[in-house]
Amino acid sequence: MNEPADIVYLDANATTRTDPRVVEAMLPYFSLYYGNPSSKYALGGHAALAVKRAREQVQALVGAAQPHELIFTSGGTESNNAAILSALEAAPRRREVIISAVEHPAVLSLCAWLEKNKGIRVHLIPVDRQGRLDILAYREAMSDRVAIASIMWANNETGVIQPVADLAELAKEVGALFHTDAVQAVGKCPIDLQSTMIDMLSLSGHKLHGPKGIGALYVRNGIRFKPQIKGGQQERGRRAGTENVPGIVGLGIAAELAAAAMADEDIRVRGLRDRLEREILARVDHCVAVGARAERLPNTSNIAFSFIDSEAIITLLDRAGIAASMGSACATGSFEPSHVLMAMKVAEDAIRGGVRFSLSRDNTEADIDRALEVIPPVITKLRAISPFGADEGAPQAVARSSGSAQGTSHV
Amino acid sequence: MLGFGKFDHHFSTSANAGPLPQANAVGRFGSIGWGDAVKLMLKVEPEDGRIAEARFQAFGCSSAIAASAAVTDMITGKTIDEASGIGAGAIADYLGGLPRERMYCAVMNFEALQQAIGSYRGKAAVAEADAPPACKCLGVGQMMIERTIRFNRLTSLDDVTAYTKAAGSCSTCFKQIESLLARVNAEMVEDGLIAADDAYRIGSATPRAAELKPHGAPPPAANIFAAKATPAHLRPVAKAAPPRPAPPTGGVVDAPPQEALIAEAIEELRPHLQRDGGDCEFVSLDGNIVYVRLTGNCVGCQLSSVTLSGVQARLAEKFGRPLRVVPVS
Numbered sequence: 001m002n003e004p005a006d007i008v009y010l011d012a013n014a015t016t017r018t019d020p021r022v023v024e025a026m027l028p029y030f031s032l033y034y035g036n037p038s039s040k041y042a043l044g045g046h047a048a049l050a051v052k053r054a055r056e057q058v059q060a061l062v063g064a065a066q067p068h069e070l071i072f073t074s075g076g077t078e079s080n081n082a083a084i085l086s087a088l089e090a091a092p093r094r095r096e097v098i099i100s101a102v103e104h105p106a107v108l109s110l111c112a113w114l115e116k117n118k119g120i121r122v123h124l125i126p127v128d129r130q131g132r133l134d135i136l137a138y139r140e141a142m143s144d145r146v147a148i149a150s151i152m153w154a155n156n157e158t159g160v161i162q163p164v165a166d167l168a169e170l171a172k173e174v175g176a177l178f179h180t181d182a183v184q185a186v187g188k189c190p191i192d193l194q195s196t197m198i199d200m201l202s203l204s205g206h207k208l209h210g211p212k213g214i215g216a217l218y219v220r221n222g223i224r225f226k227p228q229i230k231g232g233q234q235e236r237g238r239r240a241g242t243e244n245v246p247g248i249v250g251l252g253i254a255a256e257l258a259a260a261a262m263a264d265e266d267i268r269v270r271g272l273r274d275r276l277e278r279e280i281l282a283r284v285d286h287c288v289a290v291g292a293r294a295e296r297l298p299n300t301s302n303i304a305f306s307f308i309d310s311e312a313i314i315t316l317l318d319r320a321g322i323a324a325s326m327g328s329a330c331a332t333g334s335f336e337p338s339h340v341l342m343a344m345k346v347a348e349d350a351i352r353g354g355v356r357f358s359l360s361r362d363n364t365e366a367d368i369d370r371a372l373e374v375i376p377p378v379i380t381k382l383r384a385i386s387p388f389g390a391d392e393g394a395p396q397a398v399a400r401s402s403g404s405a406q407g408t409s410h411v
Numbered sequence: 412m413l414g415f416g417k418f419d420h421h422f423s424t425s426a427n428a429g430p431l432p433q434a435n436a437v438g439r440f441g442s443i444g445w446g447d448a449v450k451l452m453l454k455v456e457p458e459d460g461r462i463a464e465a466r467f468q469a470f471g472c473s474s475a476i477a478a479s480a481a482v483t484d485m486i487t488g489k490t491i492d493e494a495s496g497i498g499a500g501a502i503a504d505y506l507g508g509l510p511r512e513r514m515y516c517a518v519m520n521f522e523a524l525q526q527a528i529g530s531y532r533g534k535a536a537v538a539e540a541d542a543p544p545a546c547k548c549l550g551v552g553q554m555m556i557e558r559t560i561r562f563n564r565l566t567s568l569d570d571v572t573a574y575t576k577a578a579g580s581c582s583t584c585f586k587q588i589e590s591l592l593a594r595v596n597a598e599m600v601e602d603g604l605i606a607a608d609d610a611y612r613i614g615s616a617t618p619r620a621a622e623l624k625p626h627g628a629p630p631p632a633a634n635i636f637a638a639k640a641t642p643a644h645l646r647p648v649a650k651a652a653p654p655r656p657a658p659p660t661g662g663v664v665d666a667p668p669q670e671a672l673i674a675e676a677i678e679e680l681r682p683h684l685q686r687d688g689g690d691c692e693f694v695s696l697d698g699n700i701v702y703v704r705l706t707g708n709c710v711g712c713q714l715s716s717v718t719l720s721g722v723q724a725r726l727a728e729k730f731g732r733p734l735r736v737v738p739v740s
Binding site for chain 2: 095111113117121307311319348385386
C-alpha cells in the first residue's frame, strides 16, 4: 500500500536508514578492497588500514582516550553480553550484578539467565514515575560483592537519560565495574568517556544511520577484559573472527557523520519532536507524555493513550503510512505491558496504550504535519470502539478493572 | 502487521462498533488489566429469537477488534440457537485465520457471546464458580480455562496460553495451569474427545524463559486457585529439583559454589515467606550450619521456628545432606 519512500518513519530508536554516504563508503570493501585485515600482503593491509581509520572515527565520537579501547562487535546485544559476562569472569568472587528495571531486554534476559543458571544475584534497581533511576536504591545495592553495574545511558522506549557518570563513580568506590548500554545515546548526545569513570560502553551502528550487524564495545584501558568469542587474535585477542570490514568502515563513517550532525539533531530534531508531542497532547484528550519531565534524548517521545491498545494504534498508523512503535514485548508472546512503562507506574488504563515516536535527522516538518493529520483521528476512532472511557467515570464494560476509576488523574 | 483481506476489513472498517441502547442481550469478557476486553450487545426479536442487530465495543489489539467485528457480523440474522453453536475456531476462520498467539481474541468473543445468549435466556450471567483470580496476569477463571481446553481440544501448554493468556506473563501460575491441562485432558480421553497419546503429560512442556523480579517485592500468590493459601510452613515441601546438568566446558562463569547454591535455594523460598509478610535472607555458611536473617513478620513470630525447620528440611532435601538453619539478628 505504502511505498517505502512515502512512509513517514518515526521509529528511529528501532533502526535508522543507512546514510547513502555510509553505503558509498562501504561498497569498495565488498569487491575491491576485499582483503582480510590479518593478511600480510597489500590487499590485506588496505583493509587493516580502513579498520584502523574507522576505530579512530568511533573513538572520536565517544571521546575515548585511545583507539584500541574500542572493540568491534556484531552490535549492541553482543557488546552488552560481552561486558557483563567478562566482568563476572574477571572477578569470580563478586557474584552480584546491578542493573535497572528499565534495561533493554538484551541485558534483562541475560541477567535473568545468570540468576537462574549461574547463581548470580541480580539487583533490579527501580525508577521513579519519570523513569529516573532510584539513586538511593542503587547506592544501597552497591557493595564489594558487585562485579558490575550496568545502567543504560538513555532508555530506548522513553529516551530518559540516566546520570551514568555519577553512577560510575559510585561503582568505583567499591571497586565494581561500570558498564552502560549507550546504544540509544551514542550519536544523539555528546559523550566524552575520557572525562568519566565509565569502564565499558556498548554502541550499535544501525541506530546512528550506520549498517546493521556492526557495533562496538568500549573497554577502558587497564580494565581486565575476558573475551567471550574465542578463536583468533583479531581485535587484540578480545573478539575473535575475521573483521566485518565493510560494516566497520560503515560504522566509522556513520560515527563521523553523527558527530557532525549532533548539533542539528539537538536543535532541529528536538524542535520537531517537541512540536509533535505538544500538538498531540493539545489535540488528544487523556494521554500523557511518558518521562517528559526527566532529561531526555532530543528525538524520543513516548505517549501513553488511555483506554486503547498500542498495537491497534500502530496498525492503524501503519495503514496510513506512519511507522511508529509500541516498544513493548506484546508481539513476542508476553501478554504483559511494556516493562519500562510498568516500572514507571504508568496508570493502568494507559499502560497498554504507549506509543513511541522516535525521530532522526532524516525527518522533516512535513513528516510532523502528516503525523499530526493522522494521529488524532486514529485515536478518536479507536476510542469510539473501546468500551472504556473517562466520560461515565465508574469502571464500565467489565468488572475486575480499576482502570477507569484512575482514568483521568494523570491527564 | 497481519495480511490484508477479511481481517483488515473487519479491523479497519469496524462495522457494528459502538453502543446499542436497545440491546436485550449483553455479554462481556476481559478487562483493562487483562489487556483485552469486549462487550457484545444484541437486539433479539422476541417472536422468532432472531438477532436483528449486533454491536460491539472492544479494547485490545487489532485482532481483538477484528474478532469482535467478525462475531457481530456472523450472528446478525441468525437465531439465538444458531449463534450459540459458534465456537472460537469458527470466529477465527471467519477472519481467514488468526495467528495462534492471538487465538485468545476469538475465545474472548466466544465467551462474551455465550454470556450474551445466557443473559437473553434469563440465566444469570454464566456463573463462574471460581474464586476471583489471585494471579494478576491470569485474570481469567479456572472454569473458563477448562472450557477453552475442552471446546478447542487443546493439548499443549503453549496452546492454553495462546487461547486464554493463562501463564503467559509470569511463571507463577505455570504449574497450576499445567496440572489443570493434564486433568482436563485425562477427562477428555475418557470421554473419547482426544486420543490418549495426544493428552498432555505433566513435565512435557518446554520451559519458559527465566524472568527477573525485583528482590523484596512480593510476587503473585503461588496457588492461584486456592481460596485461602496454606501458610508457607504448613505446605508440603516440593520435590527436589532434578540434578543440574554439568556446566558446559569452557563455560564463561565458574560453577556456583555451595554458598551460592544455598543462597539460591533460600531465594526460591522467599516468595512463600513474603506472602505471609515475612522474609528471610542468607547470611553465611559454616560447615553444615546455614546462618539466615529473618525479617518482616517473621521477627518475633511464634511460628518462626516452624518456618525455620521448613527451610531446613527444604535445604536438606535439596542438597542431600543435613544442614542446620540458624537465625541471626
